Amino acid sequence: MRQLGELEAEIMDRLWAWGRSATAREVRDDLNRKRPIAYSTVKTVADILFTKGLLSREKYGRAWAYLPTCSRQQYTAARMQHALEGNPDPAGVLLSFVEQISADEVRALRAALRSAKRPGGS
Template identity: 70%
Template structure:
């Protein structure tokens, strides 16, 4: 999964933050508080996000209503998995990652690992 472009990220950020479906008009109005963007530009990018599978849409009257197909956390996890996937030495890459995160994030990682049941790990991951 590739990273989102700047406008893609801004659109997704709003939809994730709002936690509800929204029209392109709502997104445009919110984005325009920061910088001017054409309705058609935001509509085109929302359509691209739909075709990439990051948004689903449903017709309401004459407008499409968009919502994310996955949570922000799920998207972030997919990015992390893809980044790890390009490493030849995954253990070393993970060690370097853990060295760079804060102590609070390290503790959150420990808790996440403890919360997994042995059945949730693949055979190569079980220790």
Template identity: 65%
Template structure:
């Protein structure tokens, strides 16, 4: 799995931030507040994200309405798993990763590990 391209990331970011489905027109209008973009460019990239499985879409009237198929957190976790798969020394990679964490991030990791431990304990 590769990360998103620039426009793919911007589209996904909008949809994740809004927490709702949106039409291509809504996405274009918001993106155009920062830079000029053609409607067809955004619809093409949204269709590519749909084909890749990152967006689901539904026809409402004449417009497609797009919605992410996963959360931003699930996507980030997939990227992290992919990065770990590139090394034969996962423990070493995790050690380097944890070593660069802030105190708040380390606390969040501890809490997540506790949740998994509790979930897996019968």
């Protein structure tokens, strides 16, 4: 799974934060608080995210309302999995990652490993 472009990330961030579906107009209105952006641009990028499978959509009057198909955590986990799959030394990648994260993140990782449900009970 490839990294999101700048506008793709901004759209996904809003939809993840809102926790509800929203139209391209609503997203555009929120983005316009920081910088001007055209409705057609937001609509095009939302349609691209739909085509990529990151958003679902349903008709809301004459417009489409978009909703993420996965959580931010699921998206990030898929990116991490993709990075591991593409490397001949996944253990080395994981070691390098753990060496770079904070003590709080190490504690969170340990807690996640303890609570992870693995197939076969291991």
